Amino acid sequence: MSSSRLLALALLGFLEASPASVRAQPLDRADAWTELGLGGIRGVTVGPIESSQQRGPNGESFGYGSEASEELLDHLVAMGVTWISITPFGRIWALDTPEIEMDFEAPYETNREDVKRMIRSARARGLRVLLIPHLWVETTGWRGEIDFATDAEWARYQASYRDFVLAWARDAEEAGAEALSIGVECKSWSGRFGGYWTRLIADVRAVFSGWLTYSANWDEADDVLFWDQLDLVGINAFYPLASADGASDEAYTQGAAAIVPTLRELAQTLQMPILFVEVGYTTRANAAVQPWLWPDGMEGVVIDEREQARALAASFDAFLPETFFAGFFVWRYYARLDDVSQEAFWGFSPHAKTSEPMLVDAFTSTWASDPEPWPWIASARPALPAWHLGSLLAPTPPLAAFVGR
Numbered sequence: 001m002s003s004s005r006l007l008a009l010a011l012l013g014f015l016e017a018s019p020a021s022v023r024a025q026p027l028d029r030a031d032a033w034t035e036l037g038l039g040g041i042r043g044v045t046v047g048p049i050e051s052s053q054q055r056g057p058n059g060e061s062f063g064y065g066s067e068a069s070e071e072l073l074d075h076l077v078a079m080g081v082t083w084i085s086i087t088p089f090g091r092i093w094a095l096d097t098p099e100i101e102m103d104f105e106a107p108y109e110t111n112r113e114d115v116k117r118m119i120r121s122a123r124a125r126g127l128r129v130l131l132i133p134h135l136w137v138e139t140t141g142w143r144g145e146i147d148f149a150t151d152a153e154w155a156r157y158q159a160s161y162r163d164f165v166l167a168w169a170r171d172a173e174e175a176g177a178e179a180l181s182i183g184v185e186c187k188s189w190s191g192r193f194g195g196y197w198t199r200l201i202a203d204v205r206a207v208f209s210g211w212l213t214y215s216a217n218w219d220e221a222d223d224v225l226f227w228d229q230l231d232l233v234g235i236n237a238f239y240p241l242a243s244a245d246g247a248s249d250e251a252y253t254q255g256a257a258a259i260v261p262t263l264r265e266l267a268q269t270l271q272m273p274i275l276f277v278e279v280g281y282t283t284r285a286n287a288a289v290q291p292w293l294w295p296d297g298m299e300g301v302v303i304d305e306r307e308q309a310r311a312l313a314a315s316f317d318a319f320l321p322e323t324f325f326a327g328f329f330v331w332r333y334y335a336r337l338d339d340v341s342q343e344a345f346w347g348f349s350p351h352a353k354t355s356e357p358m359l360v361d362a363f364t365s366t367w368a369s370d371p372e373p374w375p376w377i378a379s380a381r382p383a384l385p386a387w388h389l390g391s392l393l394a395p396t397p398p399l400a401a402f403v404g405r
């Protein structure tokens with residue numbers, strides 16, 4: 001292992017030894033996460049909870065808190081991951097259904113114990129945890145388009161949503177999660193109902209002592225009313241990096257770089273750090289043109305591992321040199337590492353693909369949001385990150401070349 005990678009891993013080990021009391025420290029400046037000294041958030045989303053329905057030959061679960069998830073956590077630690085996010089789901093039948101069902105694939109009481117066990121297992125390994133109560137629409141439609149015809153229906157939905165978020169906030173507190181997202185892609189109503197959101201956030205803070213964020217869709221962040229009441233500006237960062245198929249590496253690099261000034265301005269206006277709660281690309285040609293497209297149901301897909309890797313690398317090149325950027329969570333790995341039942345091979349998971357060893361390089365390199373380990377050493381921060389897009393032109397060594405050495 002190179003000296004720079006050893007240096008980065010040593011730094012990460014020091015950071016993970018920091019006291020849990022840092023959760024209470026406010027984040028009231030654009031560079032506040034960098035100044036806090038915890039190091040950039042090197043995150044992976046682990047999900048989804050429906051993995052609990054996948055069973056082994058002896059009936060063993062492969063979901064959160066299972067033996068399989070313990071193996072996943074060990075793998076992520078070896079990669080240099082420092083945070084995970086987990087996504088317990090509630091569900092509604094349709095976009096105009098005003099009640100959220102807490103049971104998703106399993107009873108809530110079962111899910112909550114599995115999730116708490118997952119959080120504790122992660123924390124026992126020195127990982128920090130962001131809990132994200134997520135919402136599943138059983139029929140067609142995107143959660144960002146939820147709408148109701150009457151004020152009474154909105155009131156019913158908001159009361160149900162409050163119960164849903166508060167239940168998981170209490171569970172997150174009990175298990176020791178460091179951060180919580182109060183919502184995911186509520187685009188149709190995050191820009192209105194200001195009084196409701198203020199009361200909800202106050203209620204959540206009354207039961208959860210960690211940092212709060214919200215997972216805004218990439219085209220929603222400017223319209224969210226309540227950022228000033230949270231700690232981190234969370235974005236599901238499925239930004240298009242190009243507008244047409246066949247884009248070059250340079251086009252991806254320029255596309256990612258063009259996003260930076262807008263988010264820098266947002267961070268400075270709000271005086272809050274930016275966090276990519278989700279960032280990911282599918283494993284198919286032209287994945288960064290419309291990166292939000294769901295892999296299920298696609299036809300005639302051209303599988304392209306390098307496409308996924310170069311889109312992630314372009315995003316890293318653009319944002320990791322920025323001190324307002326707290327870090328990211330890669331979308332996504334599964335509670336059972338080798339689970340292939342949840343998505344097609346051209347899906348979002350980077351496991352056992354070209355992008356995985358590139359992620360190891362990114363996780364184990366030094367970021368602008370890391371504290372300066374030894375500022376008197378001019379070479380402490382490499383001039384060119386190890387995950388740089390150009391490095392993908394060379395053959396990619398297997399993950400074993402980086403992990404476990």
